[in-house]
Amino acid sequence: MSATQDSPVVRTARRAKEAAAEIAPLPRTVRDAALLAVADALTARTGEIVAANAADVDKARASGSPASIVDRLTLTPQRIEAIASDVREVVALPDPVGEVVRGSTLPNGLELRQVRVPLGVVGIVYEARPNVTVDAAALCLKSGNAVLLRGSSSAYASNSALVDVLRDAVAGAGLPADAVQLVPGESRESVKELMRARGLVDVLIPRGGASLIRSVVEESTVPVIETGVGNCHVYVDEAADLDTAVEILVNSKAQRPSVCNAAETVLVHAGIADAFLPRAVEALREAGVTVHGDEAWQKAGADVVPATEEDWGTEYLSYDIAAAVVPSLEAAVQHIREWTSGHTEAIVTRDTAAARRFTALVDSTAVMVNASTRFTDGGQFGFGAEIGISTQKLHARGPMGLPELTSTKYVVTGDGHIRS
Structure with a gap:
């Protein structure tokens, strides 16, 4: 399976790539305004989100899911308000995009700058925690990325409702709605398509148990940042x-x-x-x-x-x-x-x-x-928030805050310089 096939997942990824190109050059003020709109929309549409979540919770209870799983799945008005508050905290964090990592004037007079830029399209594969839907989207948007969200089927109704709210809010604030998308499908096949969408998805970040992380790391052709397992x-x-x-x-x-x-x-x-x-x-x-x-x-x-x-x-x-x-x-x-x-x-x-x-x-x-x-936690380390904790060495290691959701590029400025 390759990114050239015309499936719903691939079409979603293509739209995300186009959206990523649109939002990358936008100033911080536009991205922050979109996140504030997201926070307000979560509060305003709490009833809609709770109703969708109730269907997932009822299904989990009927299937005999452990109480701890049901609790992680459950969204209440208080929890949604806390999620909205977390989004507002992300708005207050420093913007990594455009930061000069290093710079110098070379002996030949060329001015060299290494600057932070968004990764592009970030895919998140995660389990039954619908709060991750908003957390991941907020961090990706803050750092200028488009995000593809693939939660577990047990939270599909909840995630669908949350993504509807997110898309409406960011579109109303002037960002492309496709900067935030739910990966279509509830089957294992849709995850495999996402993992093989190399060229459309720039990086995948799995969040969950050891088996989920191992599966994504071993089967993906898209670059993966391995997170989470902690012995x-x-x-x-x-x-x-x-x-x-x-x-x-x-x-x-x-x-x-x-x-x-x-x-x-x-x-x-x-x-x-x-x-x-x-x-x-x-x-x-x-x-x-x-x-x-x-x-x-x-x-x-x-x-x-x-x-x-x-x-x-x-x-x-x-x-x-x-x-x-x-x-x-x-x-x-x-x-x-x-x-x-x-x-x-x-x-x-x-x-x-x-x-x-x-x-x-x-x-x-x-x-x-x-x-x-x-x-060992992004908040405890003073990063304000994290997308996960990377246990690998490239390109990020440890709690991943906003800078770890960026790459860099070199901007070289000359005055008619040619190489002899």
Whole structure:
């Protein structure tokens, strides 16, 4: 399947490409006005959105979906107002388009500038969170991109209603309505067409579980930014303050266990295991966390479940954590290298040399020193918002804010220069 075929998905992508060319040169004021119109329209048309969402929620309940999935799917007037508020916050963020990354005058007198430009057409493939529909659209429009939205079939009515509101709002503000489009179709085939629309779609960003991300990465001919999967580790060093270590461990695991920056494994230096493990087991128990531990952890708590090889590679996204004792910092690093997804790792220590060594040896998106893994987040990093957290190295890594939704081009200005 190629982008030359005339299918509904390909026609949608072609319209997006035309829209992207229209909005790329528009000034910030026009894009910001469109986003403010989006926020106002979401509030004004809340009843319409809630009614569409109710159909999705009823279908999810009838199919026996877990309560957590139903909750993520549900839109209430309060949640829609919060989404509108988030859009207004995006308006206030600095505009990355046109920013000069670097510039100089070459020895021959040519003026060289590297400037930020929109990526073009950004495709977002995501699961049953209709708030992502608006979040992704707002970030893409702010950064001068057109966006193709492919949510899950379980949220199709909700996403359709939201995209109708978005398209009407941006068109009323002077932007092409096709800058925001829902990818047509609810079948797996429509996703495959999107993934193969190379030349029309500039980049795909999958947001969701491991299987979704792996499928898009492995099957797409469109460039993909891999996001999200988080097998994150907390290493408690021999020189750690025990009180601090307990607090960071519990916060990393239990503050919100269903997100990608929650800790899934704790590693403890053997030198402090006797003192730390009983306290950690008790604190995790009080937080409702089940520990899947090695022999040392099992001796520290009767309710510790024996860990298996599978536990070390598991992103639980639940109140579960894998736990092991290691003989050294180097052993902890080796364990992390073998099992990490490259998202976030943390060290708790009062030894600055150990902290420096850990941060030098661990190659992940974010490395925390005496801080919770839960801080790997665009909002927490001061970016204001994020489209996702990239766990790859090209072209973006870590929380992806507005600058990461741009590329660059070189503008070279001469005065009749010719090359000899």
